[in-house]
Amino acid sequence: MADALLTLSGVVAGYGPVTVLDRLDLQVRTGDRLAVIGRNGVGKTTMLRAVMGLASMRAGTIRFDGRDLARLQPHERAHLGIGYVPQTRDVFPSLTVEENLVAGLKGRPRSAVEEAYALFPRLAERRRNGGMQLSGGEQQMLSVARALLGQPRLLLLDEPLEGLAPLIRGELLVAFRRIQGMTVVIVEQQVQEALGYADRAVVLERGTVAHEDDATALANDHATLERLVGVAVH
Ligand SMILES: Nc1ncnc2c1ncn2[C@@H]1O[C@H](COP(=O)(O)OP(=O)(O)O)[C@@H](O)[C@H]1O
Ligand SMILES: [Mg+2]
Numbered sequence: 001m002a003d004a005l006l007t008l009s010g011v012v013a014g015y016g017p018v019t020v021l022d023r024l025d026l027q028v029r030t031g032d033r034l035a036v037i038g039r040n041g042v043g044k045t046t047m048l049r050a051v052m053g054l055a056s057m058r059a060g061t062i063r064f065d066g067r068d069l070a071r072l073q074p075h076e077r078a079h080l081g082i083g084y085v086p087q088t089r090d091v092f093p094s095l096t097v098e099e100n101l102v103a104g105l106k107g108r109p110r111s112a113v114e115e116a117y118a119l120f121p122r123l124a125e126r127r128r129n130g131g132m133q134l135s136g137g138e139q140q141m142l143s144v145a146r147a148l149l150g151q152p153r154l155l156l157l158d159e160p161l162e163g164l165a166p167l168i169r170g171e172l173l174v175a176f177r178r179i180q181g182m183t184v185v186i187v188e189q190q191v192q193e194a195l196g197y198a199d200r201a202v203v204l205e206r207g208t209v210a211h212e213d214d215a216t217a218l219a220n221d222h223a224t225l226e227r228l229v230g231v232a233v234h
Contacts, residue, residue, distance in 0.1 A: 064154070
């Protein structure tokens with residue numbers, strides 16, 4: 001078994017007096033593609049935010065590559081190699097596509113933006129367009145591409161397929177599959193698409209892991225999906 005790249009142990013976190021993550025344990029091994037699913041409000045986004053240092057933790061530890069992240073600011077965690085694509089799609093509306101990409105280079109040569117265009121040809125066509133003029137799908141591509149240009153060792157994706165048409169979701173999934181060797185945690189409500197992409201899956205319920213399985217096995221485990229996610233399975 002490969003080493004754990006990310007380990008959450010007994011994580012308790014929330015907002016003000018509200019506890020959202022309740023003794024959450026989770027391991028992500030190097031090279032894993034982990035899908036995190038679960039009903040609305042169970043704490044999926046909060047879990048990713050805790051990893052980035054954006055949610056206040058009351059107990060537990062989060063380790064990345066063996067290192068305790070507790071004292072590190074969000075930008076320091078990013079610097080260690082954690083790429084985060086928030087649910088809100090992180091695009092600067094007043095900058096062009098290319099300027100948005102340059103903002104993700106972290107000191108790499110400007111020519112590296114071509115990697116983003118190779119992965120998302122739609123962005124190449126839009127390189128001089130403003131962030132504001134992009135469709136939802138293009139914004140999501142830009143948000144993912146910018147995170148990738150920083151060459152993260154771990155990529156956290158929060159509902160990257162949300163609100164997008166099936167065709168665009170398909171394009172994003174094709175691109176995700178082309179990202180080789182990356183360790184990815186993908187939070188999704190598009191359960192079957194996420195399970196088709198991932199190799200392992202966990203289901204969160206009330207801020208903790210209620211179920212864990214091979215992604216293909218869970219995709220076929222309709223009873224568990226209905227019980228814990230409430231999806232109508234087809
Ligand atoms: N900024 C916030 N302030 C207070 N409560 C929040 C905040 N963000 C999320 N919550 C609450 O925390 C719970 C978990 O939210 P979240 O992690 O966003 O769930 P999920 O991503 O699984 O839908 C929900 O009950 C939500 O209302
Ligand atoms: Mg969420």
